[in-house]
Amino acid sequence: MRNLLLHLLSKMHTKLLVLRNKNISLGNNTLIHYKSHIINKSQGKIKIGENCQIGRSARNYHAGMPFHTEILSDGEKSEITIGNNCRINGAYIHAQKRITVGDNCVMASGISIIDSNGHELYSNDRTLGRDQASDIEIGSNVWIGLNAIILKNTSIGDNTVVSAGSVVSGRFPNNSLIVGNPGKVVKILNINENERH
Secondary structure, eight states: OHHHHHHHHHHHHHHHHHHHOTTEEEOTTOEEOTTOEEEEOSSSEEEEOTTOEEOOOSTTOSSOOSSOOEEEEOSSSOEEEEOSSOEEOSOEEEESSEEEEOSSOEEOTTOEEESOOSSOSSOSOTTSOOOOOOOEEEOSSOEEOTTOEEOSSEEEOTTOEEOTTOEEOSEEOTTEEEETTTTEEEEEOOOOGGGOO
């Protein structure tokens, strides 16, 4: 009964979100968990594909969930695009410029994807100014593990796995296993299209 109630709350939340925000588009069968937030403060857009699950309940999740999913676009014309069939659980995605995510991606709780450092590197007053944002591109069939951080100017290839706790910046080819801080490719995964389940 509780699960049914939460599902109905999430369906209502999803419908209201689309009605109230003209620059947010959701594909068919996409569900936004009722405690998740999608906020577009820009003249750009947020587009989420079909069959996506954005957020979920911390109950029965296999690990801790320090916060609910939030997707925020607040640059002048910033854009966030998420492909089809993605699951984003307890993640924070913040675009000042552009963040794209491919199809069939899974994101664990506690991760942050941010295309700006927030503050300028060279500054006499850290309370003033903002650094230049730079795109983040995440390919299809990517799994980002618990508490990973994806920084600006990053491209992650298809079929890649980012291990838990990694801090990722730079260009990474398809089929990478990325580990550590700073994140490095420790293995190229042998992904065969015919072996996917």
